[in-house]
Amino acid sequence: MSIIYVLIPIAILLVCIAIGVFFWAVKSNQFEDLERHGSSILFDDDLPKKANNQNTKTPGKHD
Amino acid sequence: MQTKCFHCDLVIAPQLNYHTNVFGNQQSFCCPGCCAVAEAIVNNGLEDYYHYRSEFAEKAQENEYEMLQTLKVFDDDSILQEFVEIQDDASEIQLTISGINCAACGWLIEKQLAKLTGIMKVGVNVSARRASITWNNEHLKLSQILSHIEKIGYHAKPFQPEQHEASFRQENKAFLKRLGLAGLMTMQVMMLNIGVFFDLFGHIDAQTKQYFNWISLLLTTPVILYSAAEFYSSAWRALRAKVVNMDVPIVLALSLTYVSGVFATVQNNGQTYFESLCMFVFLLLISRYLEHSARYKASQLSANMLEYMPTTANLVEGKQITPVLAKSLMVEQLVLVKSGEMVPVDGIIIEGAGQLDEAMLTGEFKLVSKSSGQTVFAGSVNQLGTLTIKVTKSLKGSMLNQISLLQNQALLSKPKIASLADQFSQYFVLAVLVISLSSYIIWLQINPSQALWVTISILIATCPCALGLATPSALSCAVAHLNSKGVLLKRADALEKISKVDWVALDKTGTLTEGKFTLADCISVPGQNKNRCLQLAASLEQYSSHPIAKAFSDITNTLQVSDFSSKIGQGVEGKIDGIHFKLGSVSFVGLAVPKDILGCNVFLSTNDKLLCGFLLTDKVRTGSAQMIKKIKVNHLTLLSGDIPSVVKTVANSLNIPNWLAQQTPEDKLHVVQKAQNNNHVVLMVGDGINDGPVLAQADVSVTLGASSDLAKSSADVILLDNSLEKISVVFAIAKRCRAKIIQNMGWALGYNLLVLPLAVTGFLSPWMAVVGMSLSSLIVVANSIRLLK
Numbered sequence: 001m002s003i004i005y006v007l008i009p010i011a012i013l014l015v016c017i018a019i020g021v022f023f024w025a026v027k028s029n030q031f032e033d034l035e036r037h038g039s040s041i042l043f044d045d046d047l048p049k050k051a052n053n054q055n056t057k058t059p060g061k062h063d
Numbered sequence: 064m065q066t067k068c069f070h071c072d073l074v075i076a077p078q079l080n081y082h083t084n085v086f087g088n089q090q091s092f093c094c095p096g097c098c099a100v101a102e103a104i105v106n107n108g109l110e111d112y113y114h115y116r117s118e119f120a121e122k123a124q125e126n127e128y129e130m131l132q133t134l135k136v137f138d139d140d141s142i143l144q145e146f147v148e149i150q151d152d153a154s155e156i157q158l159t160i161s162g163i164n165c166a167a168c169g170w171l172i173e174k175q176l177a178k179l180t181g182i183m184k185v186g187v188n189v190s191a192r193r194a195s196i197t198w199n200n201e202h203l204k205l206s207q208i209l210s211h212i213e214k215i216g217y218h219a220k221p222f223q224p225e226q227h228e229a230s231f232r233q234e235n236k237a238f239l240k241r242l243g244l245a246g247l248m249t250m251q252v253m254m255l256n257i258g259v260f261f262d263l264f265g266h267i268d269a270q271t272k273q274y275f276n277w278i279s280l281l282l283t284t285p286v287i288l289y290s291a292a293e294f295y296s297s298a299w300r301a302l303r304a305k306v307v308n309m310d311v312p313i314v315l316a317l318s319l320t321y322v323s324g325v326f327a328t329v330q331n332n333g334q335t336y337f338e339s340l341c342m343f344v345f346l347l348l349i350s351r352y353l354e355h356s357a358r359y360k361a362s363q364l365s366a367n368m369l370e371y372m373p374t375t376a377n378l379v380e381g382k383q384i385t386p387v388l389a390k391s392l393m394v395e396q397l398v399l400v401k402s403g404e405m406v407p408v409d410g411i412i413i414e415g416a417g418q419l420d421e422a423m424l425t426g427e428f429k430l431v432s433k434s435s436g437q438t439v440f441a442g443s444v445n446q447l448g449t450l451t452i453k454v455t456k457s458l459k460g461s462m463l464n465q466i467s468l469l470q471n472q473a474l475l476s477k478p479k480i481a482s483l484a485d486q487f488s489q490y491f492v493l494a495v496l497v498i499s500l501s502s503y504i505i506w507l508q509i510n511p512s513q514a515l516w517v518t519i520s521i522l523i524a525t526c527p528c529a530l531g532l533a534t535p536s537a538l539s540c541a542v543a544h545l546n547s548k549g550v551l552l553k554r555a556d557a558l559e560k561i562s563k564v565d566w567v568a569l570d571k572t573g574t575l576t577e578g579k580f581t582l583a584d585c586i587s588v589p590g591q592n593k594n595r596c597l598q599l600a601a602s603l604e605q606y607s608s609h610p611i612a613k614a615f616s617d618i619t620n621t622l623q624v625s626d627f628s629s630k631i632g633q634g635v636e637g638k639i640d641g642i643h644f645k646l647g648s649v650s651f652v653g654l655a656v657p658k659d660i661l662g663c664n665v666f667l668s669t670n671d672k673l674l675c676g677f678l679l680t681d682k683v684r685t686g687s688a689q690m691i692k693k694i695k696v697n698h699l700t701l702l703s704g705d706i707p708s709v710v711k712t713v714a715n716s717l718n719i720p721n722w723l724a725q726q727t728p729e730d731k732l733h734v735v736q737k738a739q740n741n742n743h744v745v746l747m748v749g750d751g752i753n754d755g756p757v758l759a760q761a762d763v764s765v766t767l768g769a770s771s772d773l774a775k776s777s778a779d780v781i782l783l784d785n786s787l788e789k790i791s792v793v794f795a796i797a798k799r800c801r802a803k804i805i806q807n808m809g810w811a812l813g814y815n816l817l818v819l820p821l822a823v824t825g826f827l828s829p830w831m832a833v834v835g836m837s838l839s840s841l842i843v844v845a846n847s848i849r850l851l852k
């Protein structure tokens with residue numbers, strides 16, 4: 001059972017990291033619009049056809 | 064089968080013929096506007112939008128050119144100063160965008176803007192209908208960005224978040240952090256303590272238990288100090304104001320449990336309830352967060368509504384009228400204010416006379432007549448007549464004050480049942496405090512070791528959160544549901560009243576009908592030149608913002624008009640080349656009409672001589688018939704300013720039993736007042752300037768997204784996509800919402816009454832009390848959430 005004396009502090013450390021990440025996410029507005037970013041993964045970033053004159057596209061992603 | 068517009072899903076009139084290629088297929092559109100938007104989307108390679116979207120788009124604006132002209136005012140330095148944050152050559156602006164219906168709209172706008180050279184960052188917030196844009200101000204102008212958005216069918220306006228909205232946002236973030244922390248900690252503490260709880264066989268030795276207690280204390284401390292901070296300050300504020308609120312027993316329970324837990328841990332002797340403590344805070348925060356975020360969202364949307372407040376004015380320079388920013392107006396400049404428009408600045412009338420509604424400034428609804436030489440104030444609405452104003456004071460302050468006033472009013476109008484619950488909870492809390500104190504004293508006599516825990520159980524178990532949640536949770540779910548259907552609720556308490564409505568009044572022009580007149584026929588009196596008559600009429604109508612005026616907008620209107628005035632619901636008059644002309648209804652013209660032009664509804668006359676009659680027709684909206692079929696109320700009345708024959712035709716075609724024609728705004732007001740005096744709850748659906756007063760008078764008022772500013776400012780419910788069928792949805796939701804509120808309150812009260820004897824007699828340990836309290840709150844919230852479906 002003595003293993004819990006090590007494991008629980010490690011768990012607490014992980015929780016602290018999780019809280020840190022969560023606070024950072026809140027601070028950087030990631031919870032402002034849950035609707036849009038929930039579905040943005042479904043929308044393709046590529047703009048087919050006229051792909052050559054674009055400066056804001058993610059590289060190397062084609063269907 | 065009727066064909067529907069590929070872009071906005073409206074039915075296409077069979078004679079129209081607008082097509083373009085999307086995904087290689089020929090698609091049909093309802094108007095040149097929608098067609099142009101679709102073309103722009105396809106030409107930019109963004110046709111995937113039509114795959115991604117889950118909702119149809121809004122009908123596009125047709126007079127695009129005019130729109131783009133007005134956008135130029137946004138390149139003005141003063142606007143840049145106010146709305147744009149500039150760092151080196153990067154500018155950042157917040158825009159509110161109307162027309163966003165689903166997440167694909169956000170995608171489309173981002174992609175469309177990304178094509179402009181000079182755009183650095185675009186972020187579209189779909190739920191708030193806003194975007195923040197960063198761009199390089201050397202390559203790009205603001206008006207270019209706005210017109211680019213306009214081209215794909217959305218309307219963007221610069222926007223400055225209100226001070227209190229910024230604080231709302233801060234609070235929202237703080238809430239999230241507190242909630243997240245409490246949630247994570249609750250999980251940890253529960254994990255440890257579940258082990259202890261279910262240790263039925265005594266395998267956990269005393270030393271481990273003590274270790275668990277210390278860890279629990281360590282994990283609970285941030286929850287008590289940070290997550291629960293809001294409760295302390297709220298309870299403290301209440302006590303300082305010498306009242307008690309819900310937070311007082313909460314703070315009492317929290318601090319008692321925590322302090323006794325600390326003592327028990329340090330002395331290694333006695334009970335601790337850290338897990339109950341964490342869960343209690345976590346669940347309380349959830350309910351508070353729900354309520355807060357509902358209000359945050361409402362404040363965002365109502366702040367977006369401010370875009371409808373005119374920020375532009377019509378500057379008169381010589382004979383030219385240019386739209387400019389109201390802010391940029393300087394003293395001594397001349398401004399034209401048409402009827403139905405808001406006066407943009409304080410000034411003196413130098414030409415024309417008008418009836419002004421100064422309710423926003425004075426609170427008195429009666430119209431004030433003003434003529435040249437008198438002062439008008441920014442924010443008052445010119446109901447009647449056209450004014451030319453000389454600016455006496457620049458805008459600074461006055462308008463902003465009034466807007467924030469208007470918004471605060473909206474925020475303060477809390478639902479009646481909710482405020483009743485608040486009052487009720489005052490007494491409730493007092494009773495709880497008295498009961499827990501007396502049972503503490505009694506238990507001290509019976510069993511001193513249990514006295515504290517019994518008291519804490521009473522405090523926790525009877526926590527009136529479920530009662531406090533009953534109304535706001537139901538209302539916010541109903542509002543969210545309506546919002547997702549394209550219905551904007553300006554006051555949540557309108558929902559409460561809608562369920563009691565038994566008398567419905569409908570406006571005809573622009574509400575049941577499209578409100579877009581088209582000139583169907585022009586019959587002139589023998590000896591009169593038709594073209595000349597049309598020109599005269601068009602020149603007169605250019606000063607009016609009545610829907611009728613738009614029918615004439617395609618005709619050349621170069622004639623000079625002076626002494627122009629308009630009578631709401633009747634007509635317009637003015638002098639051209641020194642001759643007095645009247646254009647309007649029969650009663651306004653006041654002349655006998657020959658038989659052959661009797662079918663017309665607008666007449667042109669001069670000096671007691673009839674010149675010409677115009678037949679203007681107005682199409683009945685597609686949703687009108689369906690709406691009337693679905694609304695099941697006893698009294699349905701059509702109120703219109705139009706002539707009896709036209710009103711009768713519309714009423715008959717839509718099966719409306721009662722109709723009143725030739726109603727002036729005052730008449731409409733009286734009709735509604737009379738109904739209200741007979742104890743009817745009146746719902747008014749209207750859209751125009753002349754509906755403003757009656758919309759304000761009605762118990763619930765509904766208007767369309769395409770209505771005049773005035774109608775929007777006095778309406779409670781706005782149907783953003785202009786489809787009248789949505790009214791029946793509002794009715795249905797209102798009914799369900801009311802049922803939910805009553806269920807919730809009944810449950811919350813019943814639970815508290817049931818649990819109190821259990822807690823007082825000591826049957827309930829604190830953790831059971833927490834579970835019971837949170838279960839009752841969760842049941843209330845879950846019950847409300849069913850409204851979302």
